[in-house]
Amino acid sequence: MSFESLWADQSAIGRDPDTGGYTRGGWTPTEREATHWFLDQCATRGLTVESDGIGNLIAWWGDAEGPGVVTGSHLDSVIDGGAFDGPLGVVSALAAVDALRAEGFVPSVPIGIGAFVEEEGSRFGMPCLGSRVAAGVLPAEKALQLKDRSGVGLGEALEKAGLDPAGVGPSPLLQRMGTFVELHVEQGRGLTAPVGVASSIWPHGRYRFTFNGEANHAGTTLMEDRHDPMLTYAMTALAANKQARLAGARATFGRLSVEPNGTNAVPSRVTAWLDARAADTATLESLLAAITKQATERAERDGTALEVTPESVSPVVDFPAGLRDRLVNVLDGAPVLPTGAGHDAGVFSAAGIPTAMLFVRNPTGVSHSPAEYAEIDDCLAGVDALAAVLKDLAK
Ligand code: HGY
Ligand code: MN
Ligand code: MN
Ligand code: MN
Numbered sequence: 503m504s505f506e507s508l509w510a511d512q513s514a515i516g517r518d519p520d521t522g523g524y525t526r527g528g529w530t531p532t533e534r535e536a537t538h539w540f541l542d543q544c545a546t547r548g549l550t551v552e553s554d555g556i557g558n559l560i561a562w563w564g565d566a567e568g569p570g571v572v573t574g575s576h577l578d579s580v581i582d583g584g585a586f587d588g589p590l591g592v593v594s595a596l597a598a599v600d601a602l603r604a605e606g607f608v609p610s611v612p613i614g615i616g617a618f619v620e621e622e623g624s625r626f627g628m629p630c631l632g633s634r635v636a637a638g639v640l641p642a643e644k645a646l647q648l649k650d651r652s653g654v655g656l657g658e659a660l661e662k663a664g665l666d667p668a669g670v671g672p673s674p675l676l677q678r679m680g681t682f683v684e685l686h687v688e689q690g691r692g693l694t695a696p697v698g699v700a701s702s703i704w705p706h707g708r709y710r711f712t713f714n715g716e717a718n719h720a721g722t723t724l725m726e727d728r729h730d731p732m733l734t735y736a737m738t739a740l741a742a743n744k745q746a747r748l749a750g751a752r753a754t755f756g757r758l759s760v761e762p763n764g765t766n767a768v769p770s771r772v773t774a775w776l777d778a779r780a781a782d783t784a785t786l787e788s789l790l791a792a793i794t795k796q797a798t799e800r801a802e803r804d805g806t807a808l809e810v811t812p813e814s815v816s817p818v819v820d821f822p823a824g825l826r827d828r829l830v831n832v833l834d835g836a837p838v839l840p841t842g843a844g845h846d847a848g849v850f851s852a853a854g855i856p857t858a859m860l861f862v863r864n865p866t867g868v869s870h871s872p873a874e875y876a877e878i879d880d881c882l883a884g885v886d887a888l889a890a891v892l893k894d895l896a897k
Pocket of ligand 1: 621
C-alpha cells in the first residue's frame with residue numbers, strides 16, 4: 503500500500519465535512535476508529551502489537567524480545583485540528599517499514615511503530631497524557647482523577663474503550679524502547695527544507711486562571727459598582743500578549759468558561775486557561791510571573807479575586823546531540839531546529855530514552871487548525887528520511 507493510499511484512508515477518519523478539521527479526543531469514537539485502522543494495518547503486516555493499560559501501542563517488526571528502535575507518534579488531535587499533527591508520524595512509520603521490507607532489509611534489532619494516546623490532552627486537559635503515564639511522570643492515581651468537560655472520568659473512558667483502569671501506570675512498553683525517533687509535521691515556519699531534525703523542545707505549561715467576581719444585573723448595575731471578572735480576564739489577556747511579545751515567548755488564552763454565561767448578567771466567575779511557552783525555563787517563569795502580577799493588580803482594581811493553578815508543566819528538552827547529529831549525517835546535513843510544540847518524544851527523552859525527532863516541512867506553518875498542510879513530496883521525503891534513519895539505527 504503506497505503512502506498516498508495509507509494517508510487517504512487514515513485521513514478520511516473523523517474528518518469534519520464542514521470545517522475539514524478533526525476532533526479526535528482520547529478514547530472517543532473517532533480516535534478509536536483511527537486506532538483500529540492502525541491495528542488493522544499492523545495485522546496486515548504481521549506486526550506483533552503490544553499495548554499498555556492506558557492504551558499506548560507498539561507494533562513490532564521482528565520477533566526478538568529485546569529492546570529495539572521505536573518510531574511513531576499519536577492519532578488523537580486538538581479540537582478541530584489538522585490532519586497531519588500526529589497521524590503523519592504514524593502513517594510515515596508504516597510506509598517506512600513497508601519500504602525497508604520491500605528492499606529486503608532485515609533489522610538486527612526489532613523495529614516498533616508506536617501510537618501514544620491523548621498526546622494533545624484535548625479531552626482530559628493533560629498534554630502527552632499517555633506518554634507521561636507510561637514514563638511514570640504522571641502517577642496513575644493522579645491521571646485517574648482527570649475528568650473531561652462532560653464530567654466523564656479517565657477510568658470510565660478507558661472501560662468504555664475496553665481497557666482496564668487498573669492497568670494504568672508505568673508502561674512495560676518502555677522497557678523495549680531502546681531508541682525513539684518521532685516524525686512530525688513542523689508546526690511553525692522555521693523549516694525551509696523538506697525534512698529537518700529537532701534540536702530541542704521549548705519548556706511550556708498550562709495554567710488555569712480563575713477570576714471570581716460578583717454576578718449582577720447587566721442593565722441596572724452601575725459600571726462603578728461592578729466586580730466584573732470578565733474585565734479582569736480581558737486585561738489579563740492583553741497583558742499576556744504584551745509580556746509574551748516583550749519576552750520573545752508565546753502566551754495563549756484559547757479556552758474560556760464563563761459562569762453563569764448569560765447575556766444580561768455580569769458574570770460571577772471566568773475561568774481561562776493560559777498556554778505559555780518560552781525558549782528557556784527562566785524566561786517561561788518570568789513570563790508567568792509578569793502575567794500573574796498584572797492580573798493580580800487588575801483584580802484589586804476590579805474588586806475581583808484571582809487564583810492561578812498550574813495544570814501541567816513540561817521542562818525544556820534538549821535532544822541528545824550524538825543521536826541528533828547521527829540523523830543529520832544520515833540525511834546528508836538536514837537542517838536542525840528547535841520547536842515550541844510539545845511531543846511524546848519530549849516525554850521519552852526526559853525519561854532518559856535516547857530520542858530524536860524528524861520534522862516535515864509545513865509550507866504555511868499553520869497547525870492546530872484544519873488549514874494545517876504539508877506537500878505530498880515533502881511527506882514522501884519524510885518517509886524516505888525515516889526509512890534511512892531506521893535502517894541506520896537497526897542495521
Ligand atoms: O500543544 C503542543 O505543543 C503539541 O502540538 N501537542
Ligand atoms: Mn499538536
Ligand atoms: Mn503532535
Ligand atoms: Mn430581569
